[in-house]
Structures are given as C-alpha cells and as structure tokens.
Amino acid sequence: MERAEGATVTSWTQTAEEEEEKPEAPVRQQRNTSGNASRARWRSACPVRKRRRRRRRRRRSGCGSVPDRDELLIRLEASETRRAAMASPEQMCAVGRILVDPQRALTERFRALFTLKNLGGPDAVTWISQGFSDDSALLKHELAYCLGQMQNPAAIPVLTRVLEDREEEAMVRHEAGEALGAIGDFSVLELLREFCSDPVVEVAETCQLAVRRLEWLQSGGGGASNGGEAYTSVDPAPPVAEGRSTAELRAALLDETLPLFERYRAMFSLRNRGSEEAALALAAGLRCGSALFRHEVGYVLGQMKHPSTVPALRAALERHGESAMVRHEAAEALGAIGRDECLDALRRHRGDGERVVKESCEVALDMLEYENSEEFQYADALLRLNGSNPDG
Numbered sequence: 001m002e003r004a005e006g007a008t009v010t011s012w013t014q015t016a017e018e019e020e021e022k023p024e025a026p027v028r029q030q031r032n033t034s035g036n037a038s039r040a041r042w043r044s045a046c047p048v049r050k051r052r053r054r055r056r057r058r059r060r061s062g063c064g065s066v067p068d069r070d071e072l073l074i075r076l077e078a079s080e081t082r083r084a085a086m087a088s089p090e091q092m093c094a095v096g097r098i099l100v101d102p103q104r105a106l107t108e109r110f111r112a113l114f115t116l117k118n119l120g121g122p123d124a125v126t127w128i129s130q131g132f133s134d135d136s137a138l139l140k141h142e143l144a145y146c147l148g149q150m151q152n153p154a155a156i157p158v159l160t161r162v163l164e165d166r167e168e169e170a171m172v173r174h175e176a177g178e179a180l181g182a183i184g185d186f187s188v189l190e191l192l193r194e195f196c197s198d199p200v201v202e203v204a205e206t207c208q209l210a211v212r213r214l215e216w217l218q219s220g221g222g223g224a225s226n227g228g229e230a231y232t233s234v235d236p237a238p239p240v241a242e243g244r245s246t247a248e249l250r251a252a253l254l255d256e257t258l259p260l261f262e263r264y265r266a267m268f269s270l271r272n273r274g275s276e277e278a279a280l281a282l283a284a285g286l287r288c289g290s291a292l293f294r295h296e297v298g299y300v301l302g303q304m305k306h307p308s309t310v311p312a313l314r315a316a317l318e319r320h321g322e323s324a325m326v327r328h329e330a331a332e333a334l335g336a337i338g339r340d341e342c343l344d345a346l347r348r349h350r351g352d353g354e355r356v357v358k359e360s361c362e363v364a365l366d367m368l369e370y371e372n373s374e375e376f377q378y379a380d381a382l383l384r385l386n387g388s389n390p391d392g
C-alpha cells in the first residue's frame with residue numbers, strides 16, 4: 001500500500017523535507033526580487049528560518065541528521081502550513097469520518113487514510129488514531145504505518161498502546177513498533193528496548209531494528225542519501241555508505257548470519273540502486289528465513305515497481321504456508337507494479353481464506369485501477385468530497 005501514496009505527496013505540494021532543504025535566497029537577492037527590504041529582514045528574523053539556518057550549520061558540522069526537537073518542530077510547522085492551505089477543519093472532519101466508518105468500502109477508507117496522512121497535523125493524527133477500534137488488521141497496520149511516516153510525536157501515546165496490547169495482531173503491533181522508531185523521538189528508546197524480547201518474533205525483531213535506527217540517529221548517523229531521493233518513505237534502516245557493488249550488497253542481504261539491521265541497510269541500498277540486478281537480488285530475499293524480513297522485501301519491491309520481480313512476488317502470494325504478512329506485501333507490490341500479469345493473481349486471491357490477504361488484494365486492485373487510470377492522485381478523498389473527481 002505504502003508505495004502508491006508516495007507519488008501523491010509530491011502531487012499535493014512540496015514535502016516538508018523539500019521545504020527544509022530549499023536553499024534560501026541571499027538577502028540581497030530577496031531585495032532585488034521583491035524590492036522590499038523589510039520583508040527580507042523579516043525573513044531573516046523569522047524563527048522557522050533561523051532554525052533552518054541552524055540546522056544547515058549543524059549539517060555542515062557533520063551532525064545534521066539527528067532529528068532533535070528543533071528539527072521535529074520544523075517538520076511540524078511545515079506540515080501545519082501545508083495542511084492549513086489545503087483543507088478546512090470541516091473537510092478534515094469529513095475525510096476523517098470516511099476513515100472511521102466501517103460501513104464504507106475498505107478501498108475508500110484507505111484513500112481517506114492517505115489523504116489524512118498527506119494533510120498531516122494534529123487533527124489528522126486524532127482521526128487516524130480513532131481507527132484502531134476497527135476489526136481489520138490490514139487497516140490498523142496501515143494506520144500505524146501512516147502515523148510513523150507523519151513523524152508527529154503526538155502519535156506516540158496511541159502507538160505505544162497498540163504495541164503494548166498483546167491481544168492485538170502481530171502485524172499491527174509490528175507496524176506500531178516500526179512507527180515509533182520512524183518518528184525519531186528518542187524518548188521511546190526504553191520502551192522499544194523492553195519489546196526487543198517480545199514472544200512474538202516479528203514484534204521483537206521490529207523493536208530491535210527500531211532501537212538500532214534510533215541509536216544510529218543518536219550517534220549522528222546520516223549524511224548522503226545514496227540515491228534514495230526517489231523514495232519519500234521514512235525507512236527502518238538507512239542505506240549503507242556508497243562504494244559497494246550490487247553483488248556485495250546482495251551477499252549482505254542474503255547472509256542470515258548478519259544482524260537484521262545490516263541486512264536491511266543492504267536492502268535499502270539495493271532499492272535505491274534501482275537496476276534489474278538489484279531488483280532480482282531483492283526478490284531472492286523473498287525466500288529468506290525471517291517473515292519480517294521477507295515482508296519488508298515485499299514492501300521494497302512494491303516501491304521499486306520493477307517488472308522483473310513479478311514472478312517472485314506472485315510465487316510469494318501463492319506459496320502454501322507463507323506468512324499472511326508476507327503474502328499481503330506481495331499482493332500490494334503486484335498492485336503497485338500494475339502490469340496485466342499482476343491482475344490474474346490478485347483476482348484469484350480476492351476471495352482468499354486469509355482475511356488480510358483478501359483485503360490486500362481488494363486494495364491492490366484499487367491501486368491497480370489508479371495506476372492504469374487518468375486519476376492524478378490515489379489519496380483523493382478531498383477531491384471526491386468536492387465532487388471534482390470524474391469517478392466520484
């Protein structure tokens with residue numbers, strides 16, 4: 001699911017990160033273009049801009065990627081500005097009501113969810129948090145995923161509750177743990193360490209990864225994105241430093257004696273490489289031992305959308321005894337790739353006995369419809385509300 005909406009964020013407006021990265025024009029140039037010196041002074045005194053300058057200074061000094069409170073605040077301010085420009089409180093409520101209405105089609109609720117995620121802000125967090133009372137594990141895991149990607153610390157309490165709830169499905173608890181790591185707030189480190197030995201292996205492994213990611217950030221990790229600019233997702237591990245061949249990355253990915261965090265780093269490096277060789281290396285990971293690892297490979301292949309991986313994804317979806325979490329990601333990856341050959345498999349499993357797989361196929365077919373249509377964005381709940389979508 002996560003891959004289709006990535007493109008949508010950019011179609012709405014620039015992302016918070018892009019906004020942060022945008023170089024400021026020198027003051028003299030601002031005067032030239034606006035002819036207004038007082039505006040230039042305001043821009044230079046503006047607290048948000050001051051924080052951005054401080055952040056760039058920190059980057060130059062080599063420790064710029066640690067998401068301290070300052071940085072989280074910048075992200076929130078940027079997303080708040082974006083939200084206010086795009087939707088009124090009434091529209092936000094209308095989209096939220098679609099999300100939490102169990103009578104609505106799941107596909108419609110997913111589109112509402114991604115609309116809220118793209119809008120961001122505290123109201124979006126509140127609406128998304130309300131969805132956890134639903135009985136669809138697929139929907140709930142996606143709610144947790146979106147809260148993590150929004151990186152709003154206001155979501156920490158609800159994600160903590162979900163992670164702690166041992167009655168909750170493993171897939172949902174996993175996504176809550178991963179989201180707590182994605183937000184990048186170090187206050188959750190102790191909590192995540194507690195769950196590193198959870199009896200549910202997918203939850204334990206997720207929390208181990210989240211702890212490693214936060215420790216990596218804490219120690220000043222970051223720097224070059226190593227070709228990942230095409231992907232807007234906040235990933236559970238950073239790519240490795242440049243200079244390793246695709247064959248070396250493949251070897252690291254498939255080496256089950258290495259720590260999961262190192263193998264994830266190789267995974268995201270291969271994704272960023274984008275070649276067929278890299279895609280096929282990742283597809284080989286669909287036969288590795290950890291279900292969590294295999295599901296992440298499925299997710300990454302959905303982001304890459306490389307047609308050479310369709311046979312491996314179909315095999316994962318159809319494999320007898322495969323974890324539902326993995327089959328779910330394989331289905332959604334096939335939907336994201338959107339080729340004709342993906343359709344048969346998805347249609348065949350639209351009535352799958354495993355609810356999460358069945359619902360994934362429904363959502364994937366909806367995404368496939370989007371990929372093959374003239375619709376310009378998947379997360380279109382606002383457009384539909386406004387009656388401006390020809391399909392609406």
Ligand SMILES: [Fe+2]
Pocket residue numbers: 174175178295
């Ligand atoms: Fe996941």
Ligand SMILES: [Fe+2]
Pocket residue numbers: 001141328329
């Ligand atoms: Fe998923």
